[in-house]
Amino acid sequence: MSFSPLRVKEMVRKELRQLLRDPKTKRITFAAPIIQLVLLGYAVTTDVEDLSTVVVDHDQTSESRLLLETITSSGYFRIVSRYDRPQALQEALDAGRARVSVEIPRGFAQGLEGRGGAEIQVLIDGTSSNTATVAQGYMERIVRDFSADRAREHGMELQGGIQVRTRAWYNPDLSSQVYNVPAIVGILLMLMALLLTALAVVRERELGTLEQLMVSPISPRELILGKTVPVVIICLMDLALITVVAMLWFDVPFRGSVFVLLMAALVYILAGLGFGLLISTISRTQQEAFLTMFLFFLPALILSGFMYPIESMPKIFQDLTLANPIRYFMEMVRGIFLKGLGIRDLWIHYLVLGGMTVLALGAAAFRFNKRLE
Secondary structure, three states: OOOOHHHHHHHHHHHHHHHHOOHHHHHHHHHHHHHHHHHHHHHOOOOOOOEEEEEEEOOOOHHHHHHHHHHHHOOOEEEEEEEOOOHHHHHHHHHOOOOEEEEEOOOHHHHHHOOOOOOOEEEEOOOOHHHHHHHHHHHHHHHHHHHHHHHHHOOOOOOOOOOOOOOOOOOOOOOHHHHHHHHHHHHHHHHHHHHHHHOHHHHHHHHOHHHHHHHOOOOHHHHHHHHHHHHHHHHHHHHHHHHHHHHHOOOOOOOOOHHHHHHHHHHHHHHHHHHHHHHHHHOOOHHHHHHHHHHHHHHHHHOOOOOOOHHHOOHHHHHHHOOOHHHHHHHHHHHHHHHOOOHHHHHHHHHHHHHHHHHHHHHHHHHHHHHHO
16 A cells, blocks of 8 residues: 555544544643643752751850851741750751751850861751752851851951862753753653553544554554654644743743754654554553553653762663663753753764654554554
């Protein structure tokens, strides 16, 4: 049977009409990604703000009070209680009433004025290692800057001859939203591609329309194209919507090329469609297809580098990430948004995603032909 673009066109029209005529499907297709982007954009953050802090100030001088004001004015720490005995600090941490405790010893102000220096004790609740690490970094920076300011005011030179001035490129404010939101775009695109295709063939079988398609003049290749092209169109529309929301709502900079992002998203979406169709061909019911989809999606999400740095994973899991399409697109979309990378910088990512697309669609077509036989 010869390939017919007209049959593919009619199949695409039929699929788009079927997907868009249902109000629930339209809400899931267009409203859900925006809602998820907003929720995840605010919820998935490594920023630390307003950490509950308890204080014991034994010195009770203007310098110690100024230090505490500096700590609280940073916005990272919020003093909830002040005590006069050190044991109360540990009790507050144990009871969960505070995440950070600060103890300023007697002689703090005198130590600042002398060359011996001054010390304070900071205890941080380490049950959440990420929060504790970030909070420790903030506190060290605040105290270091405070000490440097006081030394200059007293006409003293800082100990050591090296002064380090750091600047963060691409994300000067070190905002986790600027880093995470582009990655969320990739997660939502994969979720939509899998969701809309993993149920495609199974739904036809359950509705009894698959047999009608089998006896129709349409070929398996035309059927697969008819199933995938509408999803590509919808996913690209979702890409435009959530990219606009990311830029306007979360103020994420876009330093790259729209064309480069579009090409990256197209290859990535096709890879997701291939995996979705493969899941659809090996599942008997929509429930089985849905569960199989998440059995693929959740490990892929964990191994993508979104939640945990790939470099910190065991070697065997680092090797597994090389077969994960989300990992490659996440690197691409962050590079395009924040660094303005082009095709020349990302060609290996395009090549790998293209290979995954060919393998996944080829396997899906092979499985589909076997099911028809």
